[in-house]
Amino acid sequence: MVKKYTFGTPFNTGAIVEDIKAESTPVPYFEINTDEGISFSCKLADKDIVYGLGEATRGINKRGYVYNSYCSDDFCHMETTKSLYGAHNFILVEGKKTFGAFFDYPTRLTFDIGFTKADTMRIYCDKADIDVYIIEGSAPLEIVKEFRKVIGKSYVPPRWAMGYMQSRWSYYTADAVREVAKNYRKESIPLDAIFLDIDYMDEYKDFTVSDERFGDLPQLIDEMKAEGIRLVPIIDAGVKIEKGYDIYEEGLEKGYFCVDKDGKPFSAGVWPGLTHFPDFLNEEAGLWFGLKYKALTDLGIEGFWNDMNEPAIFYSEKGIERFYEKLAEITNGDKSVDNYNKIKDIVNGLQNSQEDYNSIYHKVNGKLVKHNDIHNMYGYKMTECTAKALEKLRPEERTLLFSRASYVGMHRSAGIWTGDNFSWWSHILLELKQLPALNMCGFLYVGADLGGFGCDASRDLVLRWLGLGIFTPLMRNHAALCTRDQECYQFENPEDFKNIIELRYRLLPYLYSEFLKCAENDEMFFKPLGFEYKDDEVARSCEDQLFVGNELMIAPVYTQNALGRYVYLPEDMRAVRLKKGGELQFEDMPKGHHFVEIPLHEVVFFIRKDKCIPLAKSALSTDAMDFDTLRLIGFEGAKYELYTDDGISSDLNKIEKKIWEN
Ligand code: GLC
Numbered sequence: 001m002v003k004k005y006t007f008g009t010p011f012n013t014g015a016i017v018e019d020i021k022a023e024s025t026p027v028p029y030f031e032i033n034t035d036e037g038i039s040f041s042c043k044l045a046d047k048d049i050v051y052g053l054g055e056a057t058r059g060i061n062k063r064g065y066v067y068n069s070y071c072s073d074d075f076c077h078m079e080t081t082k083s084l085y086g087a088h089n090f091i092l093v094e095g096k097k098t099f100g101a102f103f104d105y106p107t108r109l110t111f112d113i114g115f116t117k118a119d120t121m122r123i124y125c126d127k128a129d130i131d132v133y134i135i136e137g138s139a140p141l142e143i144v145k146e147f148r149k150v151i152g153k154s155y156v157p158p159r160w161a162m163g164y165m166q167s168r169w170s171y172y173t174a175d176a177v178r179e180v181a182k183n184y185r186k187e188s189i190p191l192d193a194i195f196l197d198i199d200y201m202d203e204y205k206d207f208t209v210s211d212e213r214f215g216d217l218p219q220l221i222d223e224m225k226a227e228g229i230r231l232v233p234i235i236d237a238g239v240k241i242e243k244g245y246d247i248y249e250e251g252l253e254k255g256y257f258c259v260d261k262d263g264k265p266f267s268a269g270v271w272p273g274l275t276h277f278p279d280f281l282n283e284e285a286g287l288w289f290g291l292k293y294k295a296l297t298d299l300g301i302e303g304f305w306n307d308m309n310e311p312a313i314f315y316s317e318k319g320i321e322r323f324y325e326k327l328a329e330i331t332n333g334d335k336s337v338d339n340y341n342k343i344k345d346i347v348n349g350l351q352n353s354q355e356d357y358n359s360i361y362h363k364v365n366g367k368l369v370k371h372n373d374i375h376n377m378y379g380y381k382m383t384e385c386t387a388k389a390l391e392k393l394r395p396e397e398r399t400l401l402f403s404r405a406s407y408v409g410m411h412r413s414a415g416i417w418t419g420d421n422f423s424w425w426s427h428i429l430l431e432l433k434q435l436p437a438l439n440m441c442g443f444l445y446v447g448a449d450l451g452g453f454g455c456d457a458s459r460d461l462v463l464r465w466l467g468l469g470i471f472t473p474l475m476r477n478h479a480a481l482c483t484r485d486q487e488c489y490q491f492e493n494p495e496d497f498k499n500i501i502e503l504r505y506r507l508l509p510y511l512y513s514e515f516l517k518c519a520e521n522d523e524m525f526f527k528p529l530g531f532e533y534k535d536d537e538v539a540r541s542c543e544d545q546l547f548v549g550n551e552l553m554i555a556p557v558y559t560q561n562a563l564g565r566y567v568y569l570p571e572d573m574r575a576v577r578l579k580k581g582g583e584l585q586f587e588d589m590p591k592g593h594h595f596v597e598i599p600l601h602e603v604v605f606f607i608r609k610d611k612c613i614p615l616a617k618s619a620l621s622t623d624a625m626d627f628d629t630l631r632l633i634g635f636e637g638a639k640y641e642l643y644t645d646d647g648i649s650s651d652l653n654k655i656e657k658k659i660w661e662n
Contacts, residue, residue: 002134003134003136004021009129011374020133046119049061052441054441065113070108071086098139104132106374109123155411155414160192167479177220194229195476232303237270238272239278268356304386310378362374418448428465525549545568554606568594570591573607574588579602638662
């Protein structure tokens with residue numbers, strides 16, 4: 001049961017697709033205060049768990065910290081970071097009282113979850129214009145399903161996008177891409193896609209291709225496709241200001257860019273230098289931009305990633321002017337710490353500055369709206385417009401699409417990756433914790449940059465991260481400029497990587513089938529243990545294991561030099577161990593605590609009691625796989641309902657469902 005409570009005149013975010021009539025009764029569970037903006041307070045009992053917030057830092061249980069829902073480009077996020085790339089305002093309290101709440105608000109909203117006062121959760125924002133939805137149900141999963149019902153069905157990617165994908169900022173030339181493909185094939189490591197980061201473009205201009213470096217892109221696309229490898233180019237939000245560049249000229253002429261308070265297009269510095277931001281809040285402008293993807297779909301491109309769409313701003317034209325003014329105020333020759341701090345603040349203040357977000361305007365239904373008032377809509381609307389246009393450009397087939405910035409509602413159009421992480425062990429665990437929270441908000445096609453984006457990755461870190469990555473729907477290895485090469489073949493004994501990635505392909509019939517089920521039935525692909533075992537305190541407090549679909553549990557290793565790890569089984573399970581060389585070994589384990597040895601080159605996962613899963617034979621790409629010849633592993637007599645389709649058709653009614661018995 002979902003109930004809506006409206007305060008003031010909320011902005012229509014489009015997150016909720018069902019027509020729900022607002023209640024006049026007070027909001028249950030919360031005390032409301034409107035002295036300043038609006039705040040919602042609620043007492044938490046000692047053992048209550050607060051789940052949710054999608055892409056956020058810290059635990060599966062969000063208690064004990066404060067989070068700001070404000071899409072932020074944070075290249076170096078840590079435990080103390082309060083805002084990440086996405087804004088996902090859904091929480092679920094489980095314990096003495098069990099309920100869900102969604103705060104539909106398009107800009108900064110703060111969730112103080114027992115940080116200021118341990119027993120109090122307080123959610124607040126500046127303006128009392130907000131829709132609050134309270135979701136009731138007897139159990140966490142039921143509440144999630146109720147919520148998912150009103151936010152609409154999740155995006156389903158083509159099946160090939162659940163294969164292993166390789167990326168790097170950047171493969172600078174077409175030949176560099178060929179080299180990656182050649183090396184993967186040489187080592188017989190499966191690979192389904194290679195990503196083109198910003199350098200495929202001509203001076204980072206969207207929808208252009210560098211003649212010098214990717215002059216033969218159409219041929220490259222065909223060559224790769226023949227190998228079962230798709231190319232996936234990046235599209236950035238900012239449009240380079242350059243006379244003669246058609247997208248810039250057209251956007252300018254039609255008034256499709258965001259403006260400043262005087263109505264002049266707002267100029268911000270991003271990768272291409274000064275750019276204008278398309279006004280994705282204006283549907284006409286958004287569709288115009290979306291249809292520009294045709295330049296690439298016409299060449300045979302079947303997937304895209306939308307980036308820098310918080311939007312990220314390195315500096316603005318006005319910001320640079322302010323910068324020099326402030327710099328001029330600095331006393332020349334002053335070597336004091338005070339002066340040093342001033343200089344530092346002036347420089348640091350340039351990027352993603354609040355002043356800039358306050359001076360951008362959108363046109364929404366003919367009215368000017370301040371960007372800062374709808375900040376969390378920008379990446380969401382960019383990606384929604386892209387998806388709508390892609391439906392026109394490629395009506396028969398699903399297109400791979402994921403974005404960096406997001407808000408609830410965007411899950412209907414695309415997936416997300418979790419932005420610029422680091423090659424840190426702690427970021428493996430962070431990914432694990434974000435996965436179920438993202439699913440709660442409908443984002444099913446999710447994953448992190450495997451191996452870590454920033455800084456140098458060690459071999460063992462990449463291997464261990466793959467141990468989690470083989471279970472994430474979006475499975476992409478990506479690394480930043482100037483970091484160590486992190487393609488699997490760059491490390492010694494690539495066969496160890498091959499083995500683990502092959503396991504992903506062997507599991508694909510199961511993973512894909514579970515994904516389709518979750519999309520159809522508003523289920524979660526990743527569930528915290530406490531969702532199934534809410535009377536088991538150990539399961540409830542478990543922060544490093546997850547259920548994957550309905551049949552599996554995973555407990556990845558996320559610490560360096562570990563021989564294995566402690567695993568808690570909330571029920572009897574059958575451990576499946578991938579040995580070096582690909583052999584699978586099985587061991588029945590009783591409910592309880594176990595130390596499970598997991599050498600670096602092995603992966604262990606667990607089949608739940610009385611369940612079984614289908615396995616296929618691996619191949620070099622999903623195109624080359626035989627999805628009809630399967631074997632079941634797991635408990636004798638168990639049944640599995642397999643969902644299949646051709647992996648590409650837009651029409652999801654073509655999904656076939658078949659029961660397999662072990
Ligand atoms: C951003 C993206 C990253 C990309 C880089 C260059 O930092 O998050 O994935 O590689 O820009 O385009």
